[in-house]
Amino acid sequence: MTTISSRLPDADSGGPLAVLGLDPGSRVTGWGVVEERAGRLTAVAWGVVRCPRNEPLATRLRRLHAGIRDVVARFPPDESAAESVFSAASVGSALTLGQARGAVLAALDDLVFAEYAPRAVKKALTGYGAAGKPAVANMVARRLRLDAPPEPADAADALAVAVCHLDARRAARRLPRRLPAGARR
Numbered sequence: 001m002t003t004i005s006s007r008l009p010d011a012d013s014g015g016p017l018a019v020l021g022l023d024p025g026s027r028v029t030g031w032g033v034v035e036e037r038a039g040r041l042t043a044v045a046w047g048v049v050r051c052p053r054n055e056p057l058a059t060r061l062r063r064l065h066a067g068i069r070d071v072v073a074r075f076p077p078d079e080s081a082a083e084s085v086f087s088a089a090s091v092g093s094a095l096t097l098g099q100a101r102g103a104v105l106a107a108l109d110d111l112v113f114a115e116y117a118p119r120a121v122k123k124a125l126t127g128y129g130a131a132g133k134p135a136v137a138n139m140v141a142r143r144l145r146l147d148a149p150p151e152p153a154d155a156a157d158a159l160a161v162a163v164c165h166l167d168a169r170r171a172a173r174r175l176p177r178r179l180p181a182g183a184r185r
Helices: 057-074 091-106 118-126 133-141 153-174
Strands: 015-022 030-038 040-050 079-083 112-116
Touching: 015 153, 030 057, 030 153, 040 057, 040 112, 040 153, 057 091, 057 118, 079 091, 079 153, 112 118, 118 133, 118 153, 133 153
Parallel strands: 015 079, 079 112
Antiparallel strands: 015 030, 030 040
């Protein structure tokens, strides 16, 4: 398999960098591709992979996996990021969500992957870690210069994750690199 991460542009090259943001769910998984070029963010595409409620779990997992593989093929990203699991209503819900995340993440093959707590994503975009979905969607629209907040909400959340990842990546480049203890420059 080809390692997509080997195509990553040098941090200082100003080359484009595409990030696939994901908001995994067992019935609806949001996705959004954001490109950064010379410090400017652009929404490339976004959407959701939907699974009918009455489908058996194994069928939904195959549908999620195939749907994200299709997104990766149509809009090849350089990196990917997703919201981490934060809680579930029950143990059964947590297990189902974990299986859905696994199916989605397995579709990424060798892509560079990062994950962010939902509160961290909200704080990165709105400045407030407990912001509601409408506030996040509005800020996504602002940051990506969209005429209206992206819909559905799961896709807006996925775009927010991609923006959060690009912001974190940019911030990490600006920080001085730490040397291991005892090392000298």
